[in-house]
Amino acid sequence: xxxxxxxxxxxxxxxxxxxxxxxxxxxxxxxxxxxxxxxxxxxxxxxxxxxxxxxxxxxxxxxxxxxxxxxxxxxxxxxxxxxxxxxxxxxxxxxxxxxxxxxxxxxxxxxxxxxxxxxxxxxxxxxxxxxxxxxxxxxxxxxxxxxxxxxxxxxxxxxxxxxxxxxxxxxxxxxxxxxxxxxxxxxxxxxxxxxxxxxxxxxxxxxxxxxxxxxxxxxxxxxxxxxxxxxxxxxxxxxxxxxxxxxxxxxxxxxxxxxxxxxxxxxxxxxxxxxxxxxxxxxxxxxxxxxxxxxxxxxxxxxxxxxxxxx
Ligand code: TXA
Ligand code: MG
Numbered sequence: 001x002x003x004x005x006x007x008x009x010x011x012x013x014x015x016x017x018x019x020x021x022x023x024x025x026x027x028x029x030x031x032x033x034x035x036x037x038x039x040x041x042x043x044x045x046x047x048x049x050x051x052x053x054x055x056x057x058x059x060x061x062x063x064x065x066x067x068x069x070x071x072x073x074x075x076x077x078x079x080x081x082x083x084x085x086x087x088x089x090x091x092x093x094x095x096x097x098x099x100x101x102x103x104x105x106x107x108x109x110x111x112x113x114x115x116x117x118x119x120x121x122x123x124x125x126x127x128x129x130x131x132x133x134x135x136x137x138x139x140x141x142x143x144x145x146x147x148x149x150x151x152x153x154x155x156x157x158x159x160x161x162x163x164x165x166x167x168x169x170x171x172x173x174x175x176x177x178x179x180x181x182x183x184x185x186x187x188x189x190x191x192x193x194x195x196x197x198x199x200x201x202x203x204x205x206x207x208x209x210x211x212x213x214x215x216x217x218x219x220x221x222x223x224x225x226x227x228x229x230x231x232x233x234x235x236x237x238x239x240x241x242x243x244x245x246x247x248x249x250x251x252x253x254x255x256x257x258x259x260x261x262x263x264x265x266x267x268x269x270x271x272x273x274x275x276x277x278x279x280x281x282x283x284x285x286x287x288x289x290x291x292x293x294x295x296x297x298x299x300x301x302x303x304x305x306x307x308x309x310x311x
Contacts, residue, residue, distance in 0.1 A: 003156055004115070008122050010154050016040065018132040018146045019055075019119055020158025021111035023084050023166050023182065024139040024268065025146050026055065026129030027153065028119075031065065034096035037128055041098065043148060046135040051101040052128040053086050053167070054108045057120035062108045065126055067092050072172055072192055079191040082112035084167035084182040099128055109167055115158040131166060136213055138275070138304070139166065141268045164265035165300055170196070180296035182264065198292070199299070213303040214268070216275040220282040222305040228283070231308055235281040239274040242285035252277045256285075260293035267297065271304060283308075 007017045014036040017028045027044065029036040031054045041048055056062045059077050063069050067090040076085060091099075091106035100106050111117070111129075120127060131139040132146045132153075140146045141164055143157035168181030170188065176197035177185055185196040218239075223231050228246045232238060240250035243258040254270050257263045274282040284305055287294055 003154075004119060004122060007119055007154055007156055011036075011123050011125075011127070014039070016043065016148075016153045017119070018140075018143070018148070018153050018155040019111075019116040019127070019129065020113045020143070020156060020161065021055075021116055021129075021163075022082075022113055022161060023111075023163040024141055024161055025132040025143065025155075026053075026111070026116075026127075027132040027146075027148075028055070028127040028129050030123075031055075031099055031126040031128045032094070032096065034098055037096050037098040040128055040130065043152060044130060044133070044135045046130065048098070049101050050135075051103060051107065052099050052130050053169075054095075054099060054106055055116070055120065055127045055129045056108055056110050057117055058110060061120065061126055062087075062110070065092055065095050065106055065108060066090060070172060072175070075191055076170070076188065077110070080183055080187075081110040082117060083110070084112070084163055085109060085188075086167045086169045086179075086181075088169060088171040088178065105171075107169060113158050115156055119156065136215060138214055138216055138268050138271050141265075145269070145272060160269075162265060164267055164269075165296055168296075180292070180299050182293070182296065184292040186292065198295070211303060214271075214300045215304045216271045216282060218275050218279060218282050220271070220274075220284065220305040221308040222286050222301055223283050223308045224286055227308050227310065228285070230311065231281075231283050234311075235279075237279040238281045238283055239277045239279040240283050240285065241270050241274060243287070244285075246285070250283070252279055256287075260287075260289055260291050260297055263287060264293065264297050267300060 169179035239252035
């Protein structure tokens with residue numbers, strides 16, 4: 001049996017399948033089955049107050065879960081789907097309440113990965129898909145990083161994720177970004193022909209978004225270059241994630257790309273490598289760029305780390 005056929009069988013049985021996307025790996029289950037959706041919350045240890053994104057093969061499938069498909073949604077889907085844009089719209093009453101954490105709105109997106117699009121078409125039903133990590137931990141960007149028991153989660157290997165951080169979550173009427181991601185407010189505004197509010201810093205506005213999130217097991221701090229000597233002096237074994245080496249040198253230096261796209265793609269794998277390096281502290285040099293993609297990267301970094309406080 002091919003992986004895809006096995007995956008469809010598992011989903012039909014109410015079981016879970018991790019799938020690749022262009023952002024991070026998702027933990028998939030039949031979005032129309034309340035018990036399958038409850039399995040996702042249970043295995044992730046996810047608070048029931050944090051709603052799930054529903055993944056669809058196309059706009060026709062999106063209409064199976066939303067009560068209304070406004071013209072602006074159609075324009076955005078034409079421009080960005082398949083791709084890293086999640087739209088928040090009124091839900092259909094048939095959708096299990098667990099998916100939306102009891103709310104009236106549902107988040108939908110069409111992921112840009114051939115294997116997962118084929119999975120959605122063959123299964124013929126929408127799939128919930130939170131990132132395939134335990135709640136609060138680092139999102140997986142390779143199949144090997146999906147860490148659940150194989151008898152409970154089948155992993156479809158679609159190679160490393162190109163985007164590296166999660167989709168932009170957008171609410172409509174008026175258009176506003178709830179979680180910053182790979183698609184920027186400027187790109188959205190261009191398609192809509194009106195202003196799109198950026199995520200209100202420092203807190204993004206998606207419900208259930210935890211302050212501590214995307215976090216490695218090893219303590220991690222976000223540092224400014226001028227604080228580095230003090231941070232370095234305070235730890236014997238330290239890993240540094242930065243786009244340039246700093247003096248005095250770290251035990252483990254994990255070079256990060258200087259451009260925001262490259263940085264995003266590398267971020268979660270870099271945090272995992274630092275976690276596996278056997279250090280007592282992970283330091284991340286705070287990136288300074290103005291580009292809106294840096295805002296999305298900083299949003300993840302801020303939740304994955306604590307800020308270094310001068311002693
Ligand atoms: O790129 C992504 O979006 C990945 C891949 C797998 O598709 N998925 C992902 O799911 O990041 P998750 O569960 O890790 O994050 C879902 C985000 C959360 O911030 C959640 O609060 C928000 O989407 N969200 C889900 N449903 C919502 C709703 N009805 N209203 C507002 N925000 C919602
Ligand atoms: Mg997540």
